[in-house]
Amino acid sequence: MQWDQIFAKRASRMKASEIRELLKLLDQPDIISFAGGIPDPALFPAQAVAEATATAFAERGTTALQYSVSEGDARLRAWIAGQMAELGVPCGIENIIITSGSQQALDYLGKLLLSPGDTALVGWPTYLGALGAFNAYEPRYDKLDPDTNRDFNDYATAAQEAGGRVKFAYMSVDFANPTGRTMDRAARERMIDMADELDMALIEDAAYQSLRYDGEPIPPILALEIARKGSIDAARTIYCGSFSKTLAPGLRVGWVCAAKPVISQLVLMKQAADLHSSTLNQIVIDRVARDIFDDHVAKLRATYSARRDRMLAALEHHMPEGVSWTRPDGGMFIWLTLPEHMDGADLLARAVRDYRVAFVPGGAFYADGSGRNHLRLSFSLADDATIDTGIARLGELLRGAG
Amino acid sequence: MQWDQIFAKRASRMKASEIRELLKLLDQPDIISFAGGIPDPALFPAQAVAEATATAFAERGTTALQYSVSEGDARLRAWIAGQMAELGVPCGIENIIITSGSQQALDYLGKLLLSPGDTALVGWPTYLGALGAFNAYEPRYDKLDPDTNRDFNDYATAAQEAGGRVKFAYMSVDFANPTGRTMDRAARERMIDMADELDMALIEDAAYQSLRYDGEPIPPILALEIARKGSIDAARTIYCGSFSKTLAPGLRVGWVCAAKPVISQLVLMKQAADLHSSTLNQIVIDRVARDIFDDHVAKLRATYSARRDRMLAALEHHMPEGVSWTRPDGGMFIWLTLPEHMDGADLLARAVRDYRVAFVPGGAFYADGSGRNHLRLSFSLADDATIDTGIARLGELLRGAG
Numbered sequence: 001m002q003w004d005q006i007f008a009k010r011a012s013r014m015k016a017s018e019i020r021e022l023l024k025l026l027d028q029p030d031i032i033s034f035a036g037g038i039p040d041p042a043l044f045p046a047q048a049v050a051e052a053t054a055t056a057f058a059e060r061g062t063t064a065l066q067y068s069v070s071e072g073d074a075r076l077r078a079w080i081a082g083q084m085a086e087l088g089v090p091c092g093i094e095n096i097i098i099t100s101g102s103q104q105a106l107d108y109l110g111k112l113l114l115s116p117g118d119t120a121l122v123g124w125p126t127y128l129g130a131l132g133a134f135n136a137y138e139p140r141y142d143k144l145d146p147d148t149n150r151d152f153n154d155y156a157t158a159a160q161e162a163g164g165r166v167k168f169a170y171m172s173v174d175f176a177n178p179t180g181r182t183m184d185r186a187a188r189e190r191m192i193d194m195a196d197e198l199d200m201a202l203i204e205d206a207a208y209q210s211l212r213y214d215g216e217p218i219p220p221i222l223a224l225e226i227a228r229k230g231s232i233d234a235a236r237t238i239y240c241g242s243f244s245k246t247l248a249p250g251l252r253v254g255w256v257c258a259a260k261p262v263i264s265q266l267v268l269m270k271q272a273a274d275l276h277s278s279t280l281n282q283i284v285i286d287r288v289a290r291d292i293f294d295d296h297v298a299k300l301r302a303t304y305s306a307r308r309d310r311m312l313a314a315l316e317h318h319m320p321e322g323v324s325w326t327r328p329d330g331g332m333f334i335w336l337t338l339p340e341h342m343d344g345a346d347l348l349a350r351a352v353r354d355y356r357v358a359f360v361p362g363g364a365f366y367a368d369g370s371g372r373n374h375l376r377l378s379f380s381l382a383d384d385a386t387i388d389t390g391i392a393r394l395g396e397l398l399r400g401a402g
Numbered sequence: 403m404q405w406d407q408i409f410a411k412r413a414s415r416m417k418a419s420e421i422r423e424l425l426k427l428l429d430q431p432d433i434i435s436f437a438g439g440i441p442d443p444a445l446f447p448a449q450a451v452a453e454a455t456a457t458a459f460a461e462r463g464t465t466a467l468q469y470s471v472s473e474g475d476a477r478l479r480a481w482i483a484g485q486m487a488e489l490g491v492p493c494g495i496e497n498i499i500i501t502s503g504s505q506q507a508l509d510y511l512g513k514l515l516l517s518p519g520d521t522a523l524v525g526w527p528t529y530l531g532a533l534g535a536f537n538a539y540e541p542r543y544d545k546l547d548p549d550t551n552r553d554f555n556d557y558a559t560a561a562q563e564a565g566g567r568v569k570f571a572y573m574s575v576d577f578a579n580p581t582g583r584t585m586d587r588a589a590r591e592r593m594i595d596m597a598d599e600l601d602m603a604l605i606e607d608a609a610y611q612s613l614r615y616d617g618e619p620i621p622p623i624l625a626l627e628i629a630r631k632g633s634i635d636a637a638r639t640i641y642c643g644s645f646s647k648t649l650a651p652g653l654r655v656g657w658v659c660a661a662k663p664v665i666s667q668l669v670l671m672k673q674a675a676d677l678h679s680s681t682l683n684q685i686v687i688d689r690v691a692r693d694i695f696d697d698h699v700a701k702l703r704a705t706y707s708a709r710r711d712r713m714l715a716a717l718e719h720h721m722p723e724g725v726s727w728t729r730p731d732g733g734m735f736i737w738l739t740l741p742e743h744m745d746g747a748d749l750l751a752r753a754v755r756d757y758r759v760a761f762v763p764g765g766a767f768y769a770d771g772s773g774r775n776h777l778r779l780s781f782s783l784a785d786d787a788t789i790d791t792g793i794a795r796l797g798e799l800l801r802g803a804g
Binding site: 007010014015016039042050062115135201234250252272278279 | 674
């Protein structure tokens with residue numbers, strides 16, 4: 001049977017990532033991998049989760065195992081609304097839907113906003129998983145660069161010529177994956193101007209928001225827009241949050257906070273797509289968040305920031321001339337820029353074979369496959385000795401490649 | 403902001419169901435509702451789930467809270483493969499992907515198979531949630547009726563004239579929602595003939611498969627097709643299973659069992675759409691299934707079959723002339739056919755207002771909105787006295803409407 005002939009047209013956009021396939025091969029004990037972008041499991045609040053599970057049955061009985069509403073647990077949404085208010089986003093629980101991680105939010109937003117041929121504005125580079133989620137809805141991508149003075153209307157004209165319109169700009173705003181960069185306040189304000197001008201939505205991915213190690217927090221774009229327009233229901237910004245980097249990714253709990261017409265449509269979509277996220281997991285996350293969120297995040301910050309510092313120091317020590325890197329204020333990633341002629345994917349093959357060290361080549365994060373002279377390093381999983389050894393090996397590799 | 407102008411074209415197909423909105427109003431203590439189609443929470447294995455959660459941390463440590471692979475937990479997939487083999491479907495774990503309930507399987511299969519304008523063959527009536535899931539991918543529906551002698555090629559011609567092709571037939575095979583009917587073996591065999599002739603897929607929804615109260619099990623369509631073709635990887639049938647009716651819906655764990663090319667593409671889709679289903683919930687379901695599945699299902703069968711018998715007896719006693727109903731061998735539903743001139747939606751309004759009894763009007767289950775002279779009753783939640791009183795009230799209503 002020729003399945004390719006039965007698959008929908010969109011399936012051709014959903015291919016195995018070469019990088020992901022390559023990274024699967026890295027699960028060998030003697031390879032030092034800075035490739036993963038996952039939290040350190042040693043820091044998971046396993047005890048709190050175990051207790052909250054017991055409490056869930058004690059407090060809610062068997063409804064903890066029953067079907068529940070598509071918008072999500074009301075108590076958890078109320079806790080999230082409180083957190084959003086602290087970030088400058090006054091809102092009600094009707095402005096919040098629970099999703100199965102913020103990855104599902106990105107999928108649903110692509111589904112909600114993109115007809116085939118519409119344009120999505122994304123960073124060059126951007127989060128690989130956002131491209132994966134949006135690809136299913138067959139968009140055209142255009143390069144979002146808030147630092148250049150490209151005329152806003154130029155985006156609209158190019159989108160029309162391609163047969164669609166600009167539907168949204170997607171941005172990871174704090175300590176972004178893969179670059180570790182944070183969008184400053186002026187750039188956030190400019191995005192609101194741009195969205196108003198182009199009559200488009202803004203998707204604000206705040207997955208790393210809580211993991212700030214230095215400097216003052218910058219208000220979310222959604223907060224800045226509400227400050228201008230008076231109410232969340234007048235805002236174009238769709239905020240995506242997640243417990244995956246703060247509490248536990250394996251429970252798959254995230255949220256979207258946005259204007260009511262957006263949330264209503266997402267609730268219908270979720271009802272049709274998976275009914276609701278796990279009832280029990282939402283109850284557990286609610287309890288754990290209420291009990292330990294701030295203290296737990298403080299602990300994460302202390303650990304991850306020390307690892308970031310160690311990796312920055314090691315890079316300073318081991319990198320050859322011509323290599324530069326970001327100094328993130330939070331998150332899990334440092335982004336290396338190599339001399340133009342170097343190719344991250346080629347280097348990875350040699351790194352694994354000859355130096356037993358791994359990273360993610362930069363090209364994977366570019367919608368057009370450019371950016372090959374970059375590498376992404378994650379410092380979230382490694383102890384000091386591993387960082388020192390791994391970065392020393394990377395330095396040797398790059399000196400050899402110079 | 404005019405969100406409607408930014409939403410994708412598909413969003414216009416994703417509307418609030420009038421029925422669902424109406425049913426939300428039924429949550430009043432003096433209304434007897436046969437509308438819900440949900441398991442009885444008193445029968446949930448809460449103790450086993452609580453113990454399995456504790457065991458999960460003891461056995462797997464913090465990886466129970468970590469990101470995991472998109473195809474799902476290997477142990478759980480191995481257990482499911484064993485169950486599938488018992489149903490006549492020899493397969494490996496590479497033929498199985500874990501989904502967040504079988505609702506997510508239906509969404510993914512719509513996404514995988516349907517380009518806008520393609521044809522999906524569905525029963526008239528069919529599962530409301532299947533129509534909801536598929537609608538997002540803008541199909542045309544055609545009426546699947548295995549009992550008529552409509553020429554197979556007639557389906558293909560009609561689909562082509564509508565600008566697409568027939569991609570699949572969707573069937574709930576055992577004790578279907580909403581009718582309670584089971585597709586007999588001859589009809590299943592005929593579906594395979596039809597699928598081969600039309601070069602389409604078959605989606606076999608087996609959500610209620612384990613809940614058989616009478617009669618001999620009929621092999622899944624997938625088993626019959628493997629018997630003909632020699633291997634699951636030569637089969638067109640895509641089998642969707644679920645733990646929602648047997649263990650606990652709130653954990654959101656289901657699966658798809660199919661040929662490897664289908665599973666591979668679904669894994670890519672899931673990676674892009676929500677990364678994976680809850681790690682912890684998969685581990686818990688695996689443990690609970692291994693420990694108690696058969697015994698627990700036997701208990702469910704005993705309880706639900708007694709309720710079915712009670713409702714059938716009450717219908718016999720209270721229904722006026724001209725009303726007929728199905729006698730399901732399992733599942734949760736009985737389907738009433740009323741005299742042609744009656745309208746289930748009108749009756750529901752009167753039933754709630756004047757008789758304090760509720761059901762789902764049949765029209766919701768028809769892709770073309772026909773079938774208004776039907777009602778769906780669920781017997782899964784009601785005790786004997788409630789069934790007797792509720793069906794008596796329904797009888798009064800229908801006699802008054804006659």
